[in-house]
Amino acid sequence: MHELSIVQNILDIAESEARKNNATKIIKIGLKIGEMSGVVIDSINFCFETLKTNTIARDAELLIDHVPLTGKCKNCGSNFQIKNYIFRCDTCNDNNIEIISGKELFVDELEVE
Template sequence: MHELSIATSILEIIKEEAARHNATRVTKIKVAAGALTAVVPESLAFCFGICSRGTLAEGAVLECEVRPVMARCDGCGREFAVEGWSFLCPRCGSSRTRMVSGQELYVDSFEVEQGCG
C-alpha cells in the first residue's frame, strides 16, 4: 500500500520538525500531493492515523491537497493544467510542452501545541 509508506515518511518529517519547535503535540498537518502521485487523500489520512498512534502526532488531522498536473508550452510560454492526459498547448496547439508540476509530494505546513517552558 502506497499511502502507508508515504504516511510513514510524513510522520518522520513531522517528528523532526516538531522536536525542533519544542512541540508537545501536532494538531494538524497539510500535505500537498501532485495528481501524478496518485495519492488518495482519504487513505493517506487513514494510514497516517494508524502509524501516528503513540506519537506526538496522534489524533492530528491530516489534510491532503491534490494539486493539478501543470505543463508549460515551449512555443508560447503558456502554463496550463493538464486534463485528460492532453499535453497540447491550449493556446497555440503546440505539442512542445513540458510538465512543470504534478509529481510533487511534500508537507506544506503543520500546526502544533508547544509546551510551556
C-alpha cells in the same frame, strides 16, 4: 499500498520538524498532493489514522491540498491545465510541455504546540 510507507515518511518529517521547534504535540499536518503524484488520498487518510497512534501526532488532523496538473508550453510560453493527461498546448498545439504543478508530494506546513 505504497501509501503506508508514504505516511510513515510524512510522520517522520512532521515529528522531526516539531522536535526541532521544541513542540510536544502536532495539531495539524498540511500536505500538498498533486493530481499526478500517484497516491490515493483515501489510503493516505486511512494509513494516517493507523500509524499516528503512538506518536506526538496522535491527535493531529491531516489537511490535504489537492494540486491540479498544469503545464507550461516551451514553444509559446502559455500556462494551462492539463486535462485527460494530454500533454499538448491548447494555444499552439506544441507537445513540448513542462509540468508546472501536479506532481507535488510534500509536507507543506505544521501546526504544533
